[in-house]
Amino acid sequence: MEAELKEMLNDLDSIKQSLPDPSNLASSILKLQSRVEHLTKLAKSAPVRRTKVQDMSAEVVDSNPYSRLMALQRMGIVDNYERIRELSVAIVGIGGVGSVAAEMLTRCGIGRLLLYDYDTVELANMNRLFFRPEQVGMTKTDAASQTLSDINPDVVLESFTMNITTVQGFETFMSSLRNKSFRPNKEGSGVDLVLSCVDNYEARMAVNQACNEMNQTWMESGVSEDAVSGHIQLLIPGETACFACAPPLVVASGVDERTLKREGSLCSIFTYYHGSCCRAFSAKYAEVTATFWTCVSLSGLQFP
Amino acid sequence: MEAELKEMLNDLDSIKQSLPDPSNLASSILKLQSRVEHLTKLAKSAPVRRTKVQDMSAEVVDSNPYSRLMALQRMGIVDNYERIRELSVAIVGIGGVGSVAAEMLTRCGIGRLLLYDYDTVELANMNRLFFRPEQVGMTKTDAASQTLSDINPDVVLESFTMNITTVQGFETFMSSLRNKSFRPNKEGSGVDLVLSCVDNYEARMAVNQACNEMNQTWMESGVSEDAVSGHIQLLIPGETACFACAPPLVVASGVDERTLKREGSLCSIFTYYHGSCCRAFSAKYAEVTATFWTCVSLSGLQFP
Numbered sequence: 001m002e003a004e005l006k007e008m009l010n011d012l013d014s015i016k017q018s019l020p021d022p023s024n025l026a027s028s029i030l031k032l033q034s035r036v037e038h039l040t041k042l043a044k045s046a047p048v049r050r051t052k053v054q055d056m057s058a059e060v061v062d063s064n065p066y067s068r069l070m071a072l073q074r075m076g077i078v079d080n081y082e083r084i085r086e087l088s089v090a091i092v093g094i095g096g097v098g099s100v101a102a103e104m105l106t107r108c109g110i111g112r113l114l115l116y117d118y119d120t121v122e123l124a125n126m127n128r129l130f131f132r133p134e135q136v137g138m139t140k141t142d143a144a145s146q147t148l149s150d151i152n153p154d155v156v157l158e159s160f161t162m163n164i165t166t167v168q169g170f171e172t173f174m175s176s177l178r179n180k181s182f183r184p185n186k187e188g189s190g191v192d193l194v195l196s197c198v199d200n201y202e203a204r205m206a207v208n209q210a211c212n213e214m215n216q217t218w219m220e221s222g223v224s225e226d227a228v229s230g231h232i233q234l235l236i237p238g239e240t241a242c243f244a245c246a247p248p249l250v251v252a253s254g255v256d257e258r259t260l261k262r263e264g265s266l267c268s269i270f271t272y273y274h275g276s277c278c279r280a281f282s283a284k285y286a287e288v289t290a291t292f293w294t295c296v297s298l299s300g301l302q303f304p
Numbered sequence: 305m306e307a308e309l310k311e312m313l314n315d316l317d318s319i320k321q322s323l324p325d326p327s328n329l330a331s332s333i334l335k336l337q338s339r340v341e342h343l344t345k346l347a348k349s350a351p352v353r354r355t356k357v358q359d360m361s362a363e364v365v366d367s368n369p370y371s372r373l374m375a376l377q378r379m380g381i382v383d384n385y386e387r388i389r390e391l392s393v394a395i396v397g398i399g400g401v402g403s404v405a406a407e408m409l410t411r412c413g414i415g416r417l418l419l420y421d422y423d424t425v426e427l428a429n430m431n432r433l434f435f436r437p438e439q440v441g442m443t444k445t446d447a448a449s450q451t452l453s454d455i456n457p458d459v460v461l462e463s464f465t466m467n468i469t470t471v472q473g474f475e476t477f478m479s480s481l482r483n484k485s486f487r488p489n490k491e492g493s494g495v496d497l498v499l500s501c502v503d504n505y506e507a508r509m510a511v512n513q514a515c516n517e518m519n520q521t522w523m524e525s526g527v528s529e530d531a532v533s534g535h536i537q538l539l540i541p542g543e544t545a546c547f548a549c550a551p552p553l554v555v556a557s558g559v560d561e562r563t564l565k566r567e568g569s570l571c572s573i574f575t576y577y578h579g580s581c582c583r584a585f586s587a588k589y590a591e592v593t594a595t596f597w598t599c600v601s602l603s604g605l606q607f608p
Contacts, residue, residue: 001346008339015332025329028319032336035312039343042305050427050437062426069431100433107431122366123354127373127411129404129433132455133354151436 005040009033052153056082056109065152066109085154088182088191090114092164092173092207094140097221098197099130105155106148112156112182113148114191115141116173118163156182164206174210194218201251208243211235309344313337356457360386360413369456370413389458392486392495394418396468396477396511398444401525402501403434409459410452416460416486417452418495419445420477422467460486468510478514498522505555512547515539 012033019025050065058070072078087110091098094117102113117140121131135143141159148157164173180190194216196207204220211218220233220243235243316337323329354369362374376382391414395402398421406417421444425435439447445463452461468477484494498520500511508524515522524537524547539547 001343004339004343004346008336011332011336011339015329015336018329018332024322025319028315028322032312032315032319035308035315039305039308042308050430062428065427065430065437067428067431103433107433123369124366124371126354126369126455127371129407129411133369134454150438151430 001043002040005036005043008036009040012036049150050153056085069109084109085111086183087193088112088114090116090177090191090194092116092194092196092203093198094144095119095125095197095199096128097223098195099128099140099144101195101197102144102148103130103151106152109152110155112158114158114160114176115144116160116162116164117141117144118161118169164210165202170206170210173206174213177210177214177216189214189216191216196220199223201247204243208235212237212242305347306344309340309347312340313344316340353454354457360389373413388413389415390487391497392416392418394420394481394495394498396420396498396500396507397502398448399423399429399501399503400432401527402499403432403444403448405499405501406448406452407434407455410456413456414459416462418462418464418480419448420464420466420468421445421448422465422473468514469506474510474514477510478517481514481518481520493518493520495520500524503527505551508547512539516541516546 012029016026016029019029053065056066056070057064058067058074060067060071064070066081070081073081089105089110089112091102091113094102094115098115098117102115105113119140121135121138121140121143123133123136125131126133130147131140131143132147135146138146139159139161141161145157145159148155158176160172160176162169162172164170177189177191177194180186182190186192194207194211196204196218198204198207199222207218207220210216215237217234217236220231220235222231233243234240316333320330320333323333357369360370360374361368362371362378364371364375370385374385377385393409393414393416395406395417398406398419402419402421406419409417423444425439425442425444425447427437427440429435430437434451435444435447436451439450442450443463443465445465449461449463452459462480464476464480466473466476468474481493481495481498484490486494490496498511498515500508500522502508502511503526511522511524514520519541521538521540524535524539526535537547538544
């Protein structure tokens with residue numbers, strides 16, 4: 001908007017130059033100029049975005065967004081916090097669980113996030129953390145990218161507005177996970193971890209298939225219908241049972257899961273539950289190692 | 305901004321009318337008009353605020369912000385969800401724990417929140433959920449009120465930018481808790497629950513004193529220095545030990561807690577920890593009853 005206004009001032013200036021002297025239009029043009037100047041001031045008072053940070057500094061000053069995180073290194077809890085910037089995490093499903101997991105990783109300064117969802121934001125989603133009423137109508141991936149890049153412009157965000165359970169969606173999902181442009185020398189796939197934050201079995205099976213084919217470590221999550229309990233499962237292809245080998249009881253019994261959903265519940269109903277699944281993603285690790293960093297390494301993600 | 309732009313269009317129109325026919329200025333004026341029209345479109349695309357909702361509807365439609373929460377009633381988990389609108393919760397300390405507790409309660413549709421903090425938002429706070437970079441420099445209570453009223457304008461928000469440990473601050477704290485204008489017939493104090501989300505013993509003792517004097521149920525929370533563990537304590541005056549009777553070991557041993565803080569750590573360091581304390585506030589209840597509502601009643605908060 002500021003660029004547009006600047007060009008308007010230039011236009012008005014050239015009109016003024018081309019006016020015959022004296023002209024009855026001179027005062028009208030001056031009035032327009034002052035209006036544009038006022039609008040420029042208004043546009044400038046809009047919120048200023050945080051600028052990108054080249055290197056993570058450990059300096060303890062209020063203006064350093066990484067000050068508290070880098071303190072983990074000074075305290076001896078993490079060896080090299082800055083390595084988080086080399087990591088890519090794919091989050092499938094940007095709902096109650098996925099959106100908060102994405103925000104937490106963004107604030108931690110993760111290198112790159114890949115976000116997958118086919119849905120749009122609705123007012124009915126406001127019971128959960130993250131999305132805001134003014135984002136209603138936007139795709140969940142676009143709304144998430146907007147919020148996350150405002151919070152931390154250092155994170156590389158890739159949005160995929162699509163359904164991974166369709167043939168074409170699955171192919172795009174696979175090729176996006178394989179893409180190594182962010183870290184060309186990485187072994188295996190192009191991501192370090194896949195978080196499944198979806199609300200149906202079909203999508204979980206798609207994630208399972210993709211990760212098995214790529215030998216990719218992933219985590220599965222789920223929230224109960226009344227949203228006061230949930231589950232987390234760490235899956236390492238070749239080490240743990242695969243997701244299809246240990247299906248939920250309801251799936252193993254051959255019941256169609258869609259018959260079990262009650263109108264308007266759609267899983268993760270309850271606001272105060274949201275944090276816990278995302279929290280559990282880290283707790284899974286943290287309980288063992290008490291640090292995000294060590295635990296990420298422990299979960300099979302090896303760094304050069 | 306839209307009004308300004310409309311007046312500019314009027315101005316341009318009158319200039320066009322007053323131009324001699326033909327004029328070499330006509331095309332310049334047309335160009336300016338199209339610029340202003342474009343700016344008007346940009347200005348119109350600015351976010352629209354959610355309007356207030358008179359009654360909580362249980363209708364299962366995407367446009368109903370309470371649809372998922374009211375489902376708890378249809379599912380038989382909560383007797384009367386709408387009663388949440390009669391409740392007032394005071395949150396002391398709007399940091400990593402308090403801000404997320406406030407956001408969760410706001411999205412749940414709590415009746416009224418009282419927010420207390422003396423600090424301002426800094427970029428160094430961006431490791432935790434809730435505050436955004438464009439709020440740097442604002443007081444934490446003002447920034448929180450801004451975000452929370454955008455998320456849910458139905459919640460009555462009261463901000464207190466002050467330190468409750470000073471003589472004057474403590475008096476204001478007491479009188480704000482006693483104020484019953486929101487629900488004149490309520491027994492006891494004017495709030496239903498006080499959440500202590502502060503980061504020092506002195507402030508905890510101030511909350512303890514106020515709640516003991518008013519016979520007010522409250523919850524204490526704390527996050528460990530490395531932020532991978534924390535504690536929650538429910539305090540019911542006359543029923544449980546008071547906070548001063550069961551002080552933390554470090555306080556009981558007479559060590560000045562300020563000597564224990566390491567530079568730049570300032571407790572709750574780690575982003576992915578934040579959710580858990582706020583979650584625990586509800587888990588404390590939810591583990592017993594599996595619902596927020598029943599549990600609130602169970603914790604000693606009786607409703608008419």
